[in-house]
Amino acid sequence: MPALSEERRLPIDSEGDIITARQIGREMASRLGFSMSDLTLIATAISEVTRNIVDHAGRGEIDLRVCENGKLQGICIAAHDDGPGIEDVELAMQDGYSSRDGLGLGLPGSRRIMDEFVIESERGKGTNIVMKKWKP
Amino acid sequence: MRVPILKQENFLIASVQSALSDVEWERLRDDLADQVGRHRSYGVIVDISALDVLDSFATRTLRSIAYILSLRGAKTVVVGMQPDVAYSMVRLGLSLEHIETGLDLEDGLMILRESLKGGAGPV
Ligand SMILES: Nc1ncnc2c1ncn2[C@@H]1O[C@H](COP(=O)(O)OP(=O)(O)OP(=O)(O)O)[C@@H](O)[C@H]1O
Numbered sequence: 001m002p003a004l005s006e007e008r009r010l011p012i013d014s015e016g017d018i019i020t021a022r023q024i025g026r027e028m029a030s031r032l033g034f035s036m037s038d039l040t041l042i043a044t045a046i047s048e049v050t051r052n053i054v055d056h057a058g059r060g061e062i063d064l065r066v067c068e069n070g071k072l073q074g075i076c077i078a079a080h081d082d083g084p085g086i087e088d089v090e091l092a093m094q095d096g097y098s099s100r101d102g103l104g105l106g107l108p109g110s111r112r113i114m115d116e117f118v119i120e121s122e123r124g125k126g127t128n129i130v131m132k133k134w135k136p
Numbered sequence: 137m138r139v140p141i142l143k144q145e146n147f148l149i150a151s152v153q154s155a156l157s158d159v160e161w162e163r164l165r166d167d168l169a170d171q172v173g174r175h176r177s178y179g180v181i182v183d184i185s186a187l188d189v190l191d192s193f194a195t196r197t198l199r200s201i202a203y204i205l206s207l208r209g210a211k212t213v214v215v216g217m218q219p220d221v222a223y224s225m226v227r228l229g230l231s232l233e234h235i236e237t238g239l240d241l242e243d244g245l246m247i248l249r250e251s252l253k254g255g256a257g258p259v
């Protein structure tokens with residue numbers, strides 16, 4: 001059993017940090033006993049939100065920790081940046097919307113992949129995303 | 137780390153060994169575009185069996201590699217995608233679009249040989 005206090009905060013400054021973040025997230029989730037396909041889903045969602053930090057905000061951080069909800073244990077991922085924020089969050093959450101030449105699937109795809117997904121963003125105020133996946 | 141590219145028959149085989157940085161993806165793209173011309177290759181196999189994540193960025197990069205190689209007269213086949221990676225791509229909503237895929241290297245070679253028979257090749 002992993003310690004419930006397990007927590008890692010990682011700065012996201014460059015694309016190399018994306019690979020590090022998803023590896024550390026995968027290891028943490030693996031210690032929790034997630035299935036292989038869940039590990040891939042978790043690593044992919046981490047990859048998407050950290051890629052967004054690098055691409056759209058320049059820099060930020062990600063917080064990975066073990067969390068609990070009643071009897072459930074899971075992984076809780078919080079991404080934060082003080083970048084430009086998102087003008088229209090609802091629009092950004094739609095499949096295919098991208099403000100540049102992206103596929104526009106990072107945010108809506110991550111919401112589909114994770115069990116919980118909350119995004120808070122405002123123009124000029126940065127972006128906060130909290131997403132969770134519970135171990136079945 | 138540079139992705140090794142081997143020549144086999146009229147084809148090139150690029151074996152991605154680990155998660156690639158953006159610069160490494162770009163170098164793979166440039167190396168392939170260059171070598172397709174030098175070796176007059178009709179097809180390229182990109183083996184991604186070592187990748188445990190294929191996010192929207194990597195998907196976009198693979199698509200653009202295939203597109204650039206098609207402009208250079210070569211067909212791209214992506215092989216070796218792990219089942220968990222395929223599942224995650226579906227859930228995310230990602231697709232490789234028009235890129236052909238194969239189970240493994242053997243499969244990829246067969247696809248390329250078949251397409252050669254069909255008269256495909258450099259335009
Ligand atoms: N951290 C962020 N800061 C500012 N804007 C963001 C941030 N994350 C996402 N966005 C905005 O939301 C849009 C949608 O994000 P999403 O990840 O879905 O697509 P994308 O990054 O454009 O393309 P991709 O499919 O390659 O991820 C982005 O184009 C961008 O405008």
Ligand SMILES: [Mg+2]
Nearest residue numbers: 048052106107
């Ligand atoms: Mg994105």
